[in-house]
Structures are given as C-alpha cells and as structure tokens.
Amino acid sequence: MKLIAANWKMNKTQREAEEYVSKFLPLVKDVTKTEILLCPPFTSLCKVSQMLEGSNVKLGAQNCHSEKKGAFTGEISTVMLKDLGVEYVIVGHSERRWIFGESDEIIHKKIVACLEEGLRPILCVGERWEDREAGMTFKVIETQIKLALSGLDAFVSKIDIAYEPVWAIGTGNPATPEDAQLVHRFIKDLVGPVRVLYGGSVNTSNAGDFLRMPDVDGLLVGTASLDPESFFQIIQASENHHQQEEGG
C-alpha cells in the first residue's frame, strides 16, 4: 500500500493542529487503499493522537532521541513517542542533517531505537545540489543508507526510506519523476524490498506523476501538507492511481 505522509515541520500550534484534523478526518474517511500519516510537531502529538483514535490516519513524529531515557535536556525518546500512540518516526531528515549536524552514526542509533520500541522509522536520504552536479548522487545515497542501516539487513521490512533531494525541499523545484524513479530503483537494488517514498516540492499538480512511477511507493509532503484540502488532494491522487492499477 502506498504511504502518503505529511511532515508539518515546525508549523501549527495545538489549536491549529486541532482545526486541521477536524477538517481533515471527514475528507479522508473513505480512503481505504492508501496509508495516511500525519507528523505534527512534538507539542501537538498528544492532541492529534486523541483525535486520530479509531480513524484511518496514523501518527508519526519528526524526530526522536537514540536513548530511552536520561539526562538529555530537550530531547524526546522513542518510549515517550510510543506512549503517545506514535507509530512512525522520520529519521535523518536533511534539515536535521544539515542544520543540526546529525551524523549517519546518530541516525543509525535512532533507527535502532525506533525498531527496539516497535516504531517504524522513515529514513530520509538525499543528495545536495553540488553532489548532483558532481555526479555523486548515487554514491551519496549509497553511503547514507549503508551507514544508517549497517547491521540491520534483517529489519529492512520494518523500515521505510524517503528519497528527498536536498535541493528539491521547499524550493518549488522537484526532481523529475523519472529521476526519482532512477534513485528509487537504485535504493531497492541496494537494500532489497523496501518501501521508498519521494519528498521534495510535491504538490497537488505533480503528486500523480510521481505516483505513476513503478518504484515510487509513496510521498513525504512538507509545504503542501499544511493545508488539509491540498493534502487530501494528494491522497486522492494515490487513491486514483490505485484504482487505475486495479482496472488494468
């Protein structure tokens, strides 16, 4: 099943999150062929978790710490997330890699922490523009994945990967669906059967084009997920795609 995930990043107060979910749940109530995920900021997880109970929408977090508890001021553990009803955690988003200096080693530890707690990590990988220009896209992706998933071959079915080219994030300049397809294929050849999402300037107009690619198994949506209507339209693109596939 395709996964369409919303990463709200550092947006929305609790009240705004509540308004969003109130509008969103009736829109998606008949969605059955697509897995839907909302990843609000930590401050809204509790409220959103209560609202999603019994619905067809799952809850994710945008980050976690690698330790279960202890003297880590300002951090949130996988145990705490699990306790709130979180099922997914975005790990290694490029905004954490490049703004906060999160290393591949830390990302690996976070993935292990998620797996230990029964949470499903969405590992984000992606090249910067200069990597792409230097012809290093595949090398960068390979290195990020090998380091993050080192020793975790047996757990690949419990992990999703999001290909998010750094230069495409929040720029309005997405990868072409064909370029995304090439990288997704490369990732599956490297890792084995794994669900690979695309992220980076996905919107209501281009979502269907990405979802038509054979190895695009879902989308990780930032900006266009902030409005419930437009996020719903992206989910609809996935439902439509599924219907077309079934129709042959």
Ligand SMILES: O=C[C@H](O)COP(=O)(O)O
């Ligand atoms: O996690 C989501 C991605 O960073 C994509 O963000 P964007 O849709 O605003 O480009």
